[in-house]
Amino acid sequence: MKKRVLVTGGAGFLGSHLCTKLLQEGNEVLCLDNFFTGKKQNIEHLIGDNYFELIRHDVTFPISLEVDEIYNLACPASPPHYQFDPVQTTKTSVLGAINMLGLAKRCKAKILQASTSEVYGDPEIHPQPESYRGSVNTTGIRACYDEGKRCAETLFFDYHRQHNLLIKVMRIFNTYGPNMDPYDGRVVSNFIVQALKGEEITIYGDGKQTRSFCYVDDLIDGMVKLMNSSDDFSGPVNIGNPTEFTMLELAETVLQLTNSKSKITFLPLPEDDPMQRQPIIDLAKEKLDWQPTVNLHDGLEKTIEYFRKVLADE
Ligand code: NAD
Ligand code: UDP
Secondary structure (H helix, E strand, C coil): CCCEEEEECCCCHHHHHHHHHHHHCCCEEEEEECCCCCCHHHHCCCCCCCCEEEEECCCCCCCCCCCCEEEECCCCCCHHHHHHCHHHHHHHHHHHHHHHHHHHHHHCCEEEEEEEHHHHECCCCCCECCCCCCECCCCCCCHHHHHHHHHHHHHHHHHHHHHCCCEEEEEECCEECCCCCCCCCCHHHHHHHHHHHCCCEEEECCCCCEEECEEHHHHHHHHHHHHCCCCCCCCCEEECCCCEEEHHHHHHHHHHHHCCCCCEEEECCCCCCCCCCCECCHHHHHHHCCCCCCCHHHHHHHHHHHHHHHHHCC
């Protein structure tokens, strides 16, 4: 019997890769999205597959479906997008979690939450283990996302304790690759698109802040492994690539790989922008036998190839 798997946010960057992998692995996939940041192009190769179904729906409203597993990814992930309508962002994380957990409870489905390294805020502990409780400014411009995701984690663990739901909570660190929206404002897509167009590379602040970038195939591999992990393991678990770079190093690598003559320009650092971020992934190694395999150079090459095609079609 095929499993019927619901992917919320399935038309987005990560969701589209997840839908593709789950179908390849022989599941029936229900892709639910309100197309706030997702695109039909990301999943058009799946339309027509008998085991793929697309549902236009907003997770802040309840929905009745029959499913065996739920991957809850619905939520804009790029700061400009989640700050565009911050109230809706919190609703998406909190009401979305309540609605999807309610669905999981009724269906007795296993449910995975796409949480984030943002629950650590601007971390005082470096690198970050899962036990670190975070440093988030509750009233800042990133709080709609950070606190929404933190509350969603709380809801997941309370449904687990109170209703015996099988839950999996994954803290995703910065991920990049094909199907990212070229204009969603995240650093990897911004730098590549700027380099390919010969526009100025926009570094916010002095460029000494760090991030640790994970290639999408590695991330999705970790996500599916977590869903399939032992029932007594709920997480939270960090999934990301621990190799850390400054934004200056990222800009220079992108310029080199694209052979671009773009100049670097420095713009003001956005409020509450975390200064450093690097996952400790010992728990993922131990519990999921997972670790990333794609280095930044190889991952960027594949991503640059994707953006070249996207820009050529514009
Ligand atoms: P994305 O913006 O490309 O995808 C999010 C998807 O959710 C989009 O298709 C969007 O239309 C959909 N969506 C948004 N609000 C919705 C709503 N109310 N109802 C239904 N659908 C809705 O982002 P992504 O990078 O694919 O991120 C997917 C998930 O992973 C998010 O929950 C995000 O917080 C989490 N995450 C991503 C990263 C990353 O680096 N990509 C890092 C940490 C966490
Ligand atoms: N950033 C940058 N230039 C850009 C976009 C982002 O220097 O054009 C910086 C941003 O200030 C942050 C880092 O790159 O320090 C990562 O930003 P992104 O929005 O990709 O993710 P997040 O801040 O959520 O980790």
